[in-house]
Amino acid sequence: MKVRKTVPAMLALIMAFSLLVGCGSGNHSGTPANSADGNAAGATASQNGNGAEFANKELEVAVFQGGYGREYWDTVAENFMKEHPGTKINITASPKIAELVRPKIVAGNPPDLMYIAGSDNTPILDGLIKDNALTDLTDVFESAAEDGGGPLKDKILPGVLESRSMSPYGDGKIYLAPFNFGVMGLWYNKTLFDQKNIPVPKTWDELFALNETAKANGRALFTYQGLYPGYLEEIIVPSIYSVGGQQALDQFYNYDPQFWKSDTFKQVWGLLDKIANTDNMLMKGTVALNHTQAQTAFMQGKAMFIPNGTWFEDEMKDAPREDGFQFGFLGVPGFKEGDPVKAMTNVEQIVIPKKAKNPELAKAFLKYLYTDESVKLNAEKSKAVMAVKGAPDLAKPYIPETTYNVYKAVDSGMVAVSGSFKSVAKGSKYNPSDEVYKPISSIMNKQLTLDQYSDKLFKIYTDINQELQQ
Amino acid sequence: MTMKLRRRIFIACCLLPGLAIFGLFKVYPTVQVFGKSLFLWTGIDDAPKFVGLQNFIDLFHDDVFLLSLRNTGFLMLAVPAVTLTVALINAAILTRAQLKERAFYRTVFFFPSILSFVVIAILWSFIYHPTIGFLNSGLERIGLGQWAMSWLGDQRTVMGALAVTMIWQAAGYYMVMYMAGIDGISPDLYEAANIDGATGFRQFVHITVPMLWEIIRITIVFSINGVLAISFIIVSVMTAGGPDRHSEVVMTYLYGQAFANSNFGYAMAIGVFVFIVSLLLALLSNRLTERRDA
Numbered sequence A: 001m002k003v004r005k006t007v008p009a010m011l012a013l014i015m016a017f018s019l020l021v022g023c024g025s026g027n028h029s030g031t032p033a034n035s036a037d038g039n040a041a042g043a044t045a046s047q048n049g050n051g052a053e054f055a056n057k058e059l060e061v062a063v064f065q066g067g068y069g070r071e072y073w074d075t076v077a078e079n080f081m082k083e084h085p086g087t088k089i090n091i092t093a094s095p096k097i098a099e100l101v102r103p104k105i106v107a108g109n110p111p112d113l114m115y116i117a118g119s120d121n122t123p124i125l126d127g128l129i130k131d132n133a134l135t136d137l138t139d140v141f142e143s144a145a146e147d148g149g150g151p152l153k154d155k156i157l158p159g160v161l162e163s164r165s166m167s168p169y170g171d172g173k174i175y176l177a178p179f180n181f182g183v184m185g186l187w188y189n190k191t192l193f194d195q196k197n198i199p200v201p202k203t204w205d206e207l208f209a210l211n212e213t214a215k216a217n218g219r220a221l222f223t224y225q226g227l228y229p230g231y232l233e234e235i236i237v238p239s240i241y242s243v244g245g246q247q248a249l250d251q252f253y254n255y256d257p258q259f260w261k262s263d264t265f266k267q268v269w270g271l272l273d274k275i276a277n278t279d280n281m282l283m284k285g286t287v288a289l290n291h292t293q294a295q296t297a298f299m300q301g302k303a304m305f306i307p308n309g310t311w312f313e314d315e316m317k318d319a320p321r322e323d324g325f326q327f328g329f330l331g332v333p334g335f336k337e338g339d340p341v342k343a344m345t346n347v348e349q350i351v352i353p354k355k356a357k358n359p360e361l362a363k364a365f366l367k368y369l370y371t372d373e374s375v376k377l378n379a380e381k382s383k384a385v386m387a388v389k390g391a392p393d394l395a396k397p398y399i400p401e402t403t404y405n406v407y408k409a410v411d412s413g414m415v416a417v418s419g420s421f422k423s424v425a426k427g428s429k430y431n432p433s434d435e436v437y438k439p440i441s442s443i444m445n446k447q448l449t450l451d452q453y454s455d456k457l458f459k460i461y462t463d464i465n466q467e468l469q470q
Numbered sequence B: 001m002t003m004k005l006r007r008r009i010f011i012a013c014c015l016l017p018g019l020a021i022f023g024l025f026k027v028y029p030t031v032q033v034f035g036k037s038l039f040l041w042t043g044i045d046d047a048p049k050f051v052g053l054q055n056f057i058d059l060f061h062d063d064v065f066l067l068s069l070r071n072t073g074f075l076m077l078a079v080p081a082v083t084l085t086v087a088l089i090n091a092a093i094l095t096r097a098q099l100k101e102r103a104f105y106r107t108v109f110f111f112p113s114i115l116s117f118v119v120i121a122i123l124w125s126f127i128y129h130p131t132i133g134f135l136n137s138g139l140e141r142i143g144l145g146q147w148a149m150s151w152l153g154d155q156r157t158v159m160g161a162l163a164v165t166m167i168w169q170a171a172g173y174y175m176v177m178y179m180a181g182i183d184g185i186s187p188d189l190y191e192a193a194n195i196d197g198a199t200g201f202r203q204f205v206h207i208t209v210p211m212l213w214e215i216i217r218i219t220i221v222f223s224i225n226g227v228l229a230i231s232f233i234i235v236s237v238m239t240a241g242g243p244d245r246h247s248e249v250v251m252t253y254l255y256g257q258a259f260a261n262s263n264f265g266y267a268m269a270i271g272v273f274v275f276i277v278s279l280l281l282a283l284l285s286n287r288l289t290e291r292r293d294a
Helices: A002-048 A071-083 A097-106 A123-130 A138-142 A190-195 A204-209 A211-216 A229-253 A257-261 A263-277 A291-299 A359-369 A372-382 A391-395 A401-411 A432-437 A440-444 A450-469 B002-036 B054-059 B063-096 B102-114 B117-127 B134-141 B158-183 B187-195 B200-238 B250-260 B264-288
Strands: A058-064 A088-094 A113-116 A177-189 A220-222 A303-309 A327-331 A342-351 A415-417
Touching (some): A058 A097, A058 A359, A071 A088, A071 A359, A071 A372, A088 A097, A123 A342, A138 A359, A177 A190, A177 A229, A177 A401, A204 A211, A229 A257, A229 A263, A229 A415, A229 A432, A263 A450, A327 A401, A391 A401, A432 A450, B117 B134, B200 B250, B250 B264
Parallel strands (some): A058 A088, A220 A303, A342 A415
């Protein structure tokens, strides 16, 4: 009897999964065709490309096609070609763009401009940085912006161009150009907080005090994307900044081993230790969940807070949720009363490889991307916000209200923290973010103490430093 | 004479395309892997730096690699042993016991083999799901709630949980192979044994296993190599190497070094090492299972 019932259920499940998989591969199958078209078009156009403004009028552009789609790129390329008659831009788009461009780069024939994003793809940028294989873009940002009003760099959000993600060698030269930016921090169910009159916590103490409220509402206090502890960066990095300021953050990102003996470390990782060791704080089974499973559990009311970024709402638009669920963004609480709430930001990157065939036109196209018209177009087609001053307002008609509010909050008062690890030495076995974040699973499982963890990281940071000095 | 020559030319022509493809897609990349393993190379620049055997020396000082090697070793031992035992016993029962539902069971047990590995991995990560999972809910239902745990999130259980998935996936496939083999054994042997009063178990040990021995030897090699390939997909989807790298296997580590860490030369060294180890294992298992009379 039982068997008969479960077999059809299993079959249905399996069917559902195979359908899902089918969809996935369907998406991929479109890409090779696209790139093939692009190549073919390129071959014909290069024969008649010879004009006055640009010696070479042909541009190969490779872009990441993720949640934002490729429509923006197709449209902006068309607009650019209209304004610069005779030019020809070929767009190659793929969710796995790194895999597509890698063989071309190895063959010494890279695309002229690449927009690389998505965690599967960004490692290729680290490789290019390690190899010094990017074109210096400083002159692009020093030159006057297309729609006037001073140099282009004044249009970009403050601090972005100086950050390591854009100036990787710390010599003040910009090698990566900023594109869309995202804001990350803790999220909560706004409806629940409004209905039960729960105050939104401003400090960690207030947040931990909500544990009782969480329990009373039948949920854990906190969950995260267990299989990918890297998401915890979104609360760890702003917290390091909260406690130790920019100096501590520099220690953390520049591999100063002393960081792991500092008070900042003890306070920030103390938060995680507290979550791991206090009853009801960490949602049961969190460590074993992937990002979708954890985020779904959060939306179904199994946990009160979860770290994530501005893409959250769009990413989970089809996921089941508890009645009346509404996204609310909290940012990252401060440590003491009066500390401003913080948030982590990250900015996607565009590069021009050093071996690009047509860097001049690539730079012109890059500059064009920062015009108001293009920023607005990007918001309309991709629902994304570029790291340009005033971009949230240009994007307002096109993005969800919650998302707009998050961007606006960063624009007005919330402290935005960002950063990235210094490149490790070429050939190093260490992947800094893996080394730092992966062991947190063991802390959460109570199988690793903070002392063991800090000893381990102290040694790793010492090693990384040594490798860099060799 | 000319007839013979023509024949040879014809055979050579027939072999050529196959050899060319084999050379281009198997031999050439393998040689490249061996070559690149001696270089410091990010995988994107065009000027790899020759470092000799340094990559191989580094391998043995890399704790994560050694951990992943241990995990892979566990899978390579446990999964083939259990899979083949289960497959053999099931095959013997299904063929010898003359069950009415024989065809049905054969289909059901074979079913996992036609599913894609990704589907299997997703299916099992929901079976192990700590709260809504079939396994934990089942334990709670029968009153063993205190045994429920997050199987994939705990370093003590994660490798076992992955091994079970891989065994479930492969057992049916080998069972069908063994069933075909058993069907080829002359029924006379079993009849004679029956007349002599041998029990089912003795018949299994003294007739089925020896008569299948050559098939078993081949399946051992298949199974060991299968583990290497499948472990990559299962681990990537189900645990991403977690918690804290306790389910990292050499293939996931190789991929991470090559594509996430831009350490291509080093990744190729891992590849060479795995190649040599699996070759040795195959030879070893062949040698160990060789019958003295053969």
